[in-house]
Amino acid sequence: MHARSIKAAIVGSGPSGCYAAQFLRKCWSDAEITVFESLPVPYGLMRYGVAADHQGQKAIEAQFSRVFERDGVHFVGNVTIGVDLHFDMLAAAFDVVILATGLRTDRRLDIETGSDCRVLGAGEFLRALNGWPEVDLPRKPDGRLAALGKRVGVVGNGNVAMDVVRLLGKADADFDGSDIDDARLAQFRAAGVRQIDVFGRSPISRAKFDIAMFKEILALPNVNVIYSGIDGGEDCRALDALRTRVQMPAAPVTIGFHFCATPVACCADGDGAVLEVKQNGDRRDFEIDSLITAVGFDPLSSRDPASAGQWCGQHVYRVGWLHNGGKGTMAENRRNVKAVIDEIRHAFADGHLATGAPGLTALTGRFPGGHVDFDGWRRIDAHERKHCPPGRVRRKLTEVGQMLAVARRHVLASGMLTTSC
Ligand SMILES: Cc1cc2nc3c(=O)[nH]c(=O)nc-3n(C[C@H](O)[C@H](O)[C@H](O)COP(=O)(O)OP(=O)(O)OC[C@H]3O[C@@H](n4cnc5c(N)ncnc54)[C@H](O)[C@@H]3O)c2cc1C
Numbered sequence: 001m002h003a004r005s006i007k008a009a010i011v012g013s014g015p016s017g018c019y020a021a022q023f024l025r026k027c028w029s030d031a032e033i034t035v036f037e038s039l040p041v042p043y044g045l046m047r048y049g050v051a052a053d054h055q056g057q058k059a060i061e062a063q064f065s066r067v068f069e070r071d072g073v074h075f076v077g078n079v080t081i082g083v084d085l086h087f088d089m090l091a092a093a094f095d096v097v098i099l100a101t102g103l104r105t106d107r108r109l110d111i112e113t114g115s116d117c118r119v120l121g122a123g124e125f126l127r128a129l130n131g132w133p134e135v136d137l138p139r140k141p142d143g144r145l146a147a148l149g150k151r152v153g154v155v156g157n158g159n160v161a162m163d164v165v166r167l168l169g170k171a172d173a174d175f176d177g178s179d180i181d182d183a184r185l186a187q188f189r190a191a192g193v194r195q196i197d198v199f200g201r202s203p204i205s206r207a208k209f210d211i212a213m214f215k216e217i218l219a220l221p222n223v224n225v226i227y228s229g230i231d232g233g234e235d236c237r238a239l240d241a242l243r244t245r246v247q248m249p250a251a252p253v254t255i256g257f258h259f260c261a262t263p264v265a266c267c268a269d270g271d272g273a274v275l276e277v278k279q280n281g282d283r284r285d286f287e288i289d290s291l292i293t294a295v296g297f298d299p300l301s302s303r304d305p306a307s308a309g310q311w312c313g314q315h316v317y318r319v320g321w322l323h324n325g326g327k328g329t330m331a332e333n334r335r336n337v338k339a340v341i342d343e344i345r346h347a348f349a350d351g352h353l354a355t356g357a358p359g360l361t362a363l364t365g366r367f368p369g370g371h372v373d374f375d376g377w378r379r380i381d382a383h384e385r386k387h388c389p390p391g392r393v394r395r396k397l398t399e400v401g402q403m404l405a406v407a408r409r410h411v412l413a414s415g416m417l418t419t420s421c
Pocket of ligand 1: 011012013014015016017036037038039042043044045046049050051054057079080081082100101102103122123126160163304319320321322327328329330331333
């Protein structure tokens with residue numbers, strides 16, 4: 001028992017931050033728990049990473065929202081630690097600080113790339129399709145996102161690469177029940193994507209994707225699937241699925257899976273580029289208009305001081321993607337968070353950590369831009385669900401100013417806010 005209740009701060013409201021709040025509440029029913037979040041909206045990559053057409057994965061949101069609604073955890077959105085509030089000030093106000101800031105920067109492909117080649121990180125691309133408000137991708141003079149062209153190369157064989165391929169290849173009519181950002185998807189596909197070539201270094205038997213993700217692509221009715229880099233001696237479920245797939249040469253989109261294929265250079269060529277690939281000792285050239293790299297996230301080039309190791313202290317802990325170097329599903333991160341909360345529990349029991357910090361009250365009036373609480377998020381949530389187009393479950397607001405206006409109940413003269421990119 002503690003004479004005074006524990007005051008805990010969590011930085012980041014993605015899945016790991018939400019799990020941390022949940023486990024802390026289970027350990028200490030009287031703890032004061034505050035979750036700080038840069039955006040006015042919670043849930044991090046659950047909202048902005050998990051693919052828009054995988055709503056089943058996003059159902060975990062109901063569990064997370066109970067943490068704030070029922071378990072009395074404070075949500076302090078629209079506050080970036082390190083920008084709106086100095087980390088030292090935060091650290092002084094709480095008995096324990098849990099950093100759950102994730103990793104945002106796509107790992108760069110380590111090959112020779114001409115400066116005219118259009119290369120996008122898969123994380124940035126998928127966040128854009130998920131309505132992320134800070135998209136930093138090439139735009140046309142009118143502000144619309146530049147089209148990817150007809151031929152897209154995708155480097156990587158993990159589940160993020162499979163998300164990219166599926167979302168690019170899927171027909172418009174198959175997005176029913178999703179919350180895809182239709183405007184951005186149309187802008188990316190404005191030239192009509194016809195060919196998607198996917199390059200993985202490993203043989204098919206060691207490809208990192210989940211078989212269910214792979215089969216979902218093979219089941220797309222509007223695509224033809226071709227493949228290369230299979231030596232015939234291999235035996236695995238992915239290959240069985242590939243071989244039994246019926247060929248559809250007249251389909252509008254062709255997806256080529258190339259295994260044992262390592263890109264070595266990408267050179268500009270006219271309006272597009274040529275991707276040079278080494279495959280089983282041979283060199284092959286692929287003509288592409290854009291290249292999307294899905295080769296993980298980079299802990300070192302992150303703009304975030306948390307991952308640069310600047311934020312530390314005896315009572316400061318790291319969880320989730322920040323801790324794991326941008327790896328793992330939500331379930332894997334849950335296990336990591338549980339282990340860290342156990343560590344914290346022992347640290348209080350052993351006397352390495354102590355109560356006595358003032359908590360959130362010490363920071364009253366410290367957020368000059370104003371913060372968004374959980375009721376504010378609920379107003380945004382209700383607005384997005386109410387104003388979604390037919391066949392969609394929500395239309396995300398894509399500008400922070402719009403989110404703040406809705407959270408603060410400001411109604412524009414038109415009576416309805418419009419989304420724009
Ligand atoms: C494209 C993609 C698809 C995925 N699909 C799935 C899937 O289908 N199923 C699955 O289980 N997993 C999936 N994952 C993995 C899953 O998203 C991660 O396991 C999980 O989001 C990691 O959670 P996190 O809380 O550690 O980080 P994040 O989700 O990144 O959350 C970090 C949060 O911290 C906030 N933040 C950062 N800096 C600050 C600061 N200084 N101050 C305040 N707030 C800050 C950010 O805004 C963000 O909200 C996917 C990942 C990606 C990229």
